[in-house]
Amino acid sequence: MMSSDGPSTCLPGLSGRQTGMLKVRVIPCLDVKDGRTVKGVNFVDLRDAGDPVALARAYDAQGADELTFLDITASHEKRGAMIDVVERTADACFMPLTVGGGVRSPDDMVAMLKAGADKVAINTAAVLDPTILRACARKVGSQAVVMALDVRRAGDGWGVFTHGGRNSTGLDAVQFAKRAAELGAGEILLTSMDRDGTKDGYDIELLRAIRDVVRVPIVASGGAGNVQHMADAVIKGGADAVLAASIFHFGEASVADAKRALADAGAPVRMTEDA
């Protein structure tokens, strides 16, 4: 699956200190339920690690390039809590914010953008009806539409899953990613459900396969166990951004650690002292 000419097709003239070039983004991700972070968080200097806004501030201070909130609230009635979280985060952190979870329509996207999100990720609704991506892009611009794609290995390829990775759709992930970008998704948030939570590293072959067919930015997700995995996702997988949760939340690595590893591997990054 690895192409013989390596990653040069997507990141020309790799150099960690090269300035005039788009930087690889390091994105901490927070799972939020009923307005509170759920995955265990172990920030020593944080009074309330369950407060997504406090965590967002901490990552802002660390020099995170972007933040992603995934709302895993089960009931639709309680989703208002997410709007409040987004509003309070946008009031405190002047950095890009992506929000996903439970987004079903262009109007859902507008509500999140109005609250202060810059991009909105859509998953199940767009898998069931991909044309919704076109409607969303028409309404808010494709730059704000993120296709959150949950995939698992299936045979020689990968299949698309919905409902947090529980339900198989039988769709081919590579073909679906291509279609999603054509319809208006401005970014693919690509999560390997096989790797999610394993800390075995991102699925590089998956990244490569999607990279080869999709020209919108790709965010690697699922499997980050150390900062070298992030470098691999970018250098070998061709990812434009790396997303991780627990490795950051438990203080195993800081955003700056991740960026140093990326820079050492030759990826262009925005070091915090550059900010």
Next chain:
Amino acid sequence: MTRLAIIDYGSGNVRSVQRALEAAANHFEIPLTVTLTDDPDRIRQADRIVLPGVGHFADCAAGLASRTGVTEALNEAVFRSRRPFLGVCVGMQLMADVGREDVETRGLGWIPGAVERIRPKDAAGADLPVPHMGWNVLTDLKSHPVLNGLKQDPHVYFVHSYALTAEHRDHVAARCDYGGKFVAAVARDNLFGTQFHPEKSQQAGQTILANFLRWKP
């Protein structure tokens, strides 16, 4: 007390822009009151004006045109009263003569030029991802009060698929390189515009917004 109007015309993350401006004002101790408005009278009364905008040029232009008297009020504030003006992202693109997305749409016509899709290529000639999304460096910075005090090679946050091509080089305040250089900021008299999002650009963005609030063109 500076009275700043952010044009609220159904496009753009007005809340983020407002909060970032207020934070910059607070940090640099600039007395400021912000109004979100599409009321022509309030636009005329404002000391400074910010026009945000995200999404499609045509939609933003239509949104602006649908607000009765707003374009006239903007022209009056900007040209007759010489109020400092800041356009952000599509708000900056709207300063051009024309936008070419799916259709050709007229802009405000303040910066001669057109807004067109970017087609970035890598060194080998392969297409780079579009939108141009993420942190990139401002280059070719013009000496301009709004760009004062930035660190060397300032990183700012971009998310766009279109860029403004200015007819006059002296209207270009900064460029950025993404598979070829494009216009990252424009400046003309009391007008300034950024293709990037200062409200999302952490410290560099705060510096630019504070500069704008203190700018006396």
